[in-house]
Amino acid sequence: MELIEYADAEMMMIDLANRLAGELREALGRDETASLAVPGGTTPGPIFDSLSSVDLDWDRVKVLLTDERWVPEDSPRSNTGLVKRRLMTDRAASATYVPLYLPKEQPEEAMEELSAAVGALNPISVVLLGMGADMHTASLFPGADRLAEGLTTEAPLVAMRAPGAPEARITLSAKMLNDAVRRHIVITGEAKREALEKARSLPPEEAPVAAILKNAVVHWAKE
Numbered sequence: 001m002e003l004i005e006y007a008d009a010e011m012m013m014i015d016l017a018n019r020l021a022g023e024l025r026e027a028l029g030r031d032e033t034a035s036l037a038v039p040g041g042t043t044p045g046p047i048f049d050s051l052s053s054v055d056l057d058w059d060r061v062k063v064l065l066t067d068e069r070w071v072p073e074d075s076p077r078s079n080t081g082l083v084k085r086r087l088m089t090d091r092a093a094s095a096t097y098v099p100l101y102l103p104k105e106q107p108e109e110a111m112e113e114l115s116a117a118v119g120a121l122n123p124i125s126v127v128l129l130g131m132g133a134d135m136h137t138a139s140l141f142p143g144a145d146r147l148a149e150g151l152t153t154e155a156p157l158v159a160m161r162a163p164g165a166p167e168a169r170i171t172l173s174a175k176m177l178n179d180a181v182r183r184h185i186v187i188t189g190e191a192k193r194e195a196l197e198k199a200r201s202l203p204p205e206e207a208p209v210a211a212i213l214k215n216a217v218v219h220w221a222k223e
């Protein structure tokens, strides 16, 4: 794992957006299309704001989430809603969105269809992940019902329900995340920094982020 510390969060978000754009450009130089997986939650909005205006061959880029909460797109909890509002706008509006949600009662009912589309992207060119202070990443939560499956399966996606999460989730598996060509984790604040340090000496069953730290670049700013 490589750790990059930034003087402030605003600078980190801009730098990281530029770095992701550079890696996507590199991928587009190699292949006909490139893919970018991004987190939801409260952290990545400013990265999306910068990235969306970058001059890139966006019509050759596929965008997906690292995980989704099983709620409709118009819910304030929807990660899809966030990505559509803040990333897939401006120049990035011409990218193709690969969904992690379908309007079905439970994620299991959509698993086959979603897995086929997501599995076809393996290896993802660039993955950006967030992390919670509880050491979850994507929707690989400590104490989740299918955490063991999420950490070991060859499948691209796993449905997940966790004690602290109000709705069912769907998440990229650890394998799908680790297969990515480039992998970044973005965190802010002292609590998450402490959680990251703790995770480094714990097994993934207790600290799921530990499963994807190898060869990842962690970007941290105090706030």
Ligand SMILES: O=C1O[C@H](COP(=O)(O)O)[C@@H](O)[C@H](O)[C@H]1O
Pocket (backbone or CB within 6 Å): 038, 039, 040, 041, 042, 043, 044, 066, 067, 068, 069, 079, 129, 130, 131, 132, 133, 137, 138, 139
């Ligand atoms: O629920 C989620 O949480 C994590 C961390 O979110 P943050 O609000 O602490 O930044 C996020 O990475 C994940 O994609 C999201 O579904």
